[in-house]
Amino acid sequence: MGLAHQALSQEDVRSLKGDRGIGHVRYSTVGTSSAENAQPVVMSTNFGDIALAHNGEIVNAGRLREDLKKKGWAFATTSDSEIIIRLLANDIADTGDPARSIRNVMSLMNGSYSITLMVDDRVFAVRDPYGIRPLCIGRTKEGFAAASESVVFDTLGGEFMRDVEPGELVEILPGEVKSINTGLARGRAHCMFEWVYIARADSCLDGRLVYDVRRKIGRRLAIEQPVDVDVVVPVPDSGRSHSMGYAEQSGIPYSEGLMKNRYVERTFIMPEQTDRSTSVMLKLNPLKSVIKDKRIALVDDSIVRGTTMRKIVQLVRNAGAKEVHVRIGSPPIRTPCYFGIDMKTRDQFAATGRTVDQIAEMLTADSLGYISVEGLVEAIGHSANDLCLGCLTGEYPLPVEGEKIRFQKKLDSFT
Ligand code: SF4
Structure with missing residues (x-):
């Protein structure tokens, strides 16, 4: 808990082994500010460990959680990120294909998300269909990376390449960034507050x-x-x-x-x-x-x-x-x-x-x-x-229960 430089010592960072990873600086939205809601969330499956870091908020998380509870699922945290990882683990068990499963889970979620993911040793990054929260990719001398803000690549002595498009899934590979079209892009609704x-x-x-x-x-x-x-x-x-x-x-x-x-x-x-x-x-x-x-x-x-x-x-x-x-x-x-x-x-x-x-x-x-x-x-x-x-x-880009959506005027003209 705390700011990154307080929570992680140089020794902590040096003790990390391996050549790929994901990380997260928590900004508390859904779920309480407590250590068990810290990310990445990690889950062990038959396909290896899955880890997920999420910036944004899933508007229909409550409903998804209730549906899953009815099916007998139990949740350890109050975070919407846990719902995403559980849905994903379940889907991968069916498809055996992480990219396909990420797309399947995206089609269930309504909200904003920029997500980095590790499925066993594969690294993915995905942006919601409206690109509400930012996400970009860049390169450093060690390889490729995805981050919420381009300034990360400057800090690492690397270079910013491009923004991840709304609804785009990318896989970060040793020598390239592979773009996977999910077919879920819905337009743009970038957050003005950024x-x-x-x-x-x-x-x-x-x-x-x-x-x-x-x-x-x-x-x-x-x-x-x-x-x-x-x-x-x-x-x-x-x-x-x-x-x-x-x-x-x-x-x-x-x-x-x-x-x-x-x-x-x-x-x-x-x-x-x-x-x-x-x-x-x-x-x-x-x-x-x-x-x-x-x-x-x-x-x-x-x-x-x-x-x-x-x-x-x-x-x-x-x-x-x-x-x-x-x-x-x-x-x-x-x-x-x-x-x-x-x-x-x-x-x-x-x-x-x-x-x-x-x-x-x-x-x-x-x-x-x-x-x-x-x-x-x-x-x-x-x-x-x-x-x-x-x-x-007060007009939102996608449906929120009890609120108007951006194209409400057009919808009203049909009634
Ligand atoms: S513009 Fe306002 S409502 Fe929309 S994502 Fe940004 S802060 Fe939230």
Whole structure:
């Protein structure tokens, strides 16, 4: 449990034998944050061991689990990944062909998934039919690999080759990456939040460098939400590229005004609210010389609960700011994510049931401005139909019980 460098020592890594493997850094969505839900999940079968690491969320996991329980299956964890591996082990027992079985299991699952798999000594990677979560392949001097973000290959001294296509299965072999067409691709619905917040700025996702997208968002934000201030201050780290774009477009000076303690992890992923609020104070220290007696445009990537931003606004005010104007690089997040980001219930969002002025009041900001959905889509550079915008619009790319799907308007016209 813990950050990778805390949980794994150099000795642990050195003790790993063999020439292939898979790994996973857990971001808690379905299932509790406990050691038994850590991945990869591993299962022994007559065909050898199967190991699986999963990024995303299976929307129909509950139903699949109930169906399997009725057939007498028992589950050791609360994770949806265990359902996938059990289905897969069962199918391989029938087909004897891992690639065919992966396709068969994909056809049962509804949701988002980028998965790496080892079946005995074979390594596979697969992306869901809409490509909601990212997955790419690259090469290093040791061989080929698949990862969620291209920055991994830079770090390993290798090179990024390409994104895995929606619905594509690849097998990583010693001398090549073999692509297997599952015939299950359904279009594109890339998660907009990867570009806005989740991915590292130096990663390239689905043909767009995250850093470039964030700067474009910032420029567009400056056009849509101008404000007369003395200085543009980013909320580090994720608001930095957005702020640069905002400053470039507006011509207002940019300055770092909040110093970050780099040893404290992201507040958004901390499960307990108290941890999150305390962490803001530990994490950020205001630079009074930049802030005192100034009118500040405070730029960040997004507001989810608003707890963190409220603390930051107060921090900047306490450092002597004359005015604090908040500018945000994503439209208001109002509806839950069912595809792998931990934003589950409507009442946890600052924007649910509040107008923009009411949110500004909650944040104790002098003003608040969000980028529009159109502006965000234009900055990302994919068409709106190729993106998931579910948590902004409440219209999801694939059916979720009790929610609208993206093409709801077309469906309604048939009734
Ligand atoms: S609902 Fe929002 S966070 Fe979830 S996949 Fe879609 S865009 Fe991303």
